[in-house]
Amino acid sequence: MNETPTAEREILLDVRGPRADTGAPVSGQKSVLRVAFERPWVRALAPLCFVLIIGAVFNAQGSFFKWGTHRDMLRQVSVYGILACGMTLVIITGGIDLAVGSILGVCAVIFSILSIHLGWSAWAAIPLVVLAGTTCGLLSGGMVARFRMQPFIATLAVMVFARGLAKWVSGGQKISSAVLNPDGSYKYVDLPRIFSALDHKILGENIAVVTLIFLACIGLCRVLLAKLRWGRYFYATGGNEEAARLSGIPIQGVKLLAYGMSGLLSAVAGICQAVQEQQGDPEAGSTYELSAIAIVVMGGTSLNGGRGGMLFTLVGAMTIGYLEKILSINAVGEASRLMLTGSIIVAAVLFQRVRK
């Protein structure tokens, strides 16, 4: 075979080069800033740094520098973050999952009925709820994989269906510790221990349990994406579905797994939501799917599929979380807050797209 000494040497030198998901060719002639900016990491972290600087300037009489503020931000963003984990998996395969908010609602209701009204132990209620969420996810996945429906349509249908299911199961009522008696009066029952156990701050009240659950979900999905064979299948399917199929990758299985995982994580988020609200609200999770997508996109995962990762989503969740928190500690009204958040999402995404 041809001798290619230079190429070999280069390869030997660079064999431990950047990771695949950060891999951008390093060119000698470009400015340091530009080279740095070609790395997805830098692009993902830049908006977060920007938001943190804003927070440091508008620190609301120093409350931004208190750990409690950061702890609360992490607690508040956790439910959205857990949904965003599943959303990231789906988006990397080139799809979208609009059903996560509704599945959260169903699961919050079912969990509350089982544990508050029926008095099930958490060990029985949690697996059943997770199974219900996964089933909903697999329903979307089946429609997308087997019947080749567009993900937007398939998950929109499941979104509407699951919201109806939540209302049907709950009878349209919030499922709380106030139980309606047949004679119209209310009877109050104790909240099961699982509610206080999960809605709790540990390690000297320094971090919320739901935040730890969120981080665990990030870690779990990161292992799936970056360490397991199926993770590579995800990227390949999202990167070029036909090429992946012709390389013998089981793209139907990939899609089932992605939407199934998204449903599973929505169930986890539903349980977290229920314990935080101390009730199962059939309306819980409305529009949460949009926040989850915003987090994923803010992190820099491409909506076209095939690019991105879980740590990007972690950064995205923190960016959105801090943004909301800074606006709220500065007592910005809700109207302005929503408008500002929308504008900043657009600005951040445009900013990340600046390349070449």
Next chain:
Amino acid sequence: MGALSTGEAKTSNAAARTEPDPALLTMTGISKSFLGVPVLRDVSFDLRPGEVHVLAGENGAGKSTLMKIAAGVHTDYEGEIALLGLPSRFSSPQDAAARGISVIHQEMSLIDSMSVVDNIFLGRELTRSGTARQWTDRSAQLRKAREFCEQLDLDIDLSRLVEDYSLSVKNRIEIAKALAFNARIFIMDEPTSALSGPEVDKLFGLIRQLKTRGCGIIYITHRMEEIYRIADRITVLRDGRHVGTAPAGQLSEPELIRWMIGRELSRHFPVRRTAIGAVRLEIDGLSVPKPGGTSTTKKSWLVREVSLSVRAGEIVGLAGLEGSGNTDLLRGIFGAYGKLEQGKVAIDGARFEIHSPRRSVQQGLAYLTNDRKGTGLILGLGLAENITLASLEAVSPALWMRRAMEWQVADRHVRALGIRAAGLWQEVATLSGGNQQKVALAKWIETRPGVLLLDEPTRGVDVGSKHEIYELMTQWTKDGFAILMITSEMPELLGLADRIVVMHRGRVTARFGRAEATQEKVLKAAMADEAV
């Protein structure tokens, strides 16, 4: 050459319009390059009213590029275009259409989900007059459209959707649309490729009608029989150059084929002295139906009853012009069309049920697609990830990816195939064409297949890499692989293949051994209609 093409002299100035028969379209000295690669060099072409001018040539001869220039798709070219003797330069396809040039596409340019009448007037709707100018005048459109369709002997419901009609009808709707645009020049690129015999007769009747109205037709086809049925004059292009123009009656078939080939086998191919072994791939009567056809509609076939075999250490060339079904045959064998009901396939003597690409990979088949960017590689992933894509099980025992193992595998192939890259992490999108192709090949070699199905293994690859790929193929045959290869480059086919199987319209039309194959014989078989 050029002795018979007298059109330019007549129309070289505006005064030529007083001539009784000025050319409708005159293209003089057209040159065009893509990314520095010349595809057309000093080509001249003219079209007279009332004639069918056939444009012939092998794949890649520059026919389509020339027609795209005539239709205003490519606007940066060198040379002159004159319409009815007036120098013109089209700024866009819309501009060319507005000046009476209409392209009848291989793939229909109709919008399936719109009605026939809306399609006919798409882009220049008839509107009401006065203040209601933004309102389309539906009744006037219907009236006009009915007129055009009557002229074309087309009796259909104009308010139904285009998708309700057959290809043949769609073809005529497209011509009605062109008439609505007052087109005088029709460019037809393989208009019969999807038509049956009687439908072709109808189209030819229509073409004759257009001729009597003074329209000119530029006709591109790969079918020899059609050329002599319809052509008034024939122009041949080869490697982007104008070979000659002649009246159809004065150009015999052997002469035409000689014009189309015309070059000597110039490239060197590695000498292969490999022992041919046992049959590794055996196909018996395999048919591939067109996907999407349901049982209620009549089934149409991409590949019909093809039988062939490939032995260990052998390269079999699968020749055929575009649309001959050779690519569909490879895709069919590989399972890209799913299960196939008709025909048997055996690998190493064992019956192989075509099921899916995944199953095929597991059974030792490898399929290099002819479009590495579209269907071959995952451009956003790195070199190493692409090389291991089809054999991930080997580098991820117990599902866990072993990065070190993966890089070792990739590094081995990078060295063996001489892939030039900055590192194993480099995104394949940023590699050159030749290196990308080697990555795609490496991906399949790593699966250790018994049978390699290669579709255009050297397409879009520079000369140096081409030779390296030839060397590699030679090496692989020594290793006992069986190779079934498609190539549209005649020298490559004759230089590499031990045996050649020629396909046309989904059927095998000829088989040659290495010694007996010539360019003339292969091309003739690729354009012939009778099966063997």
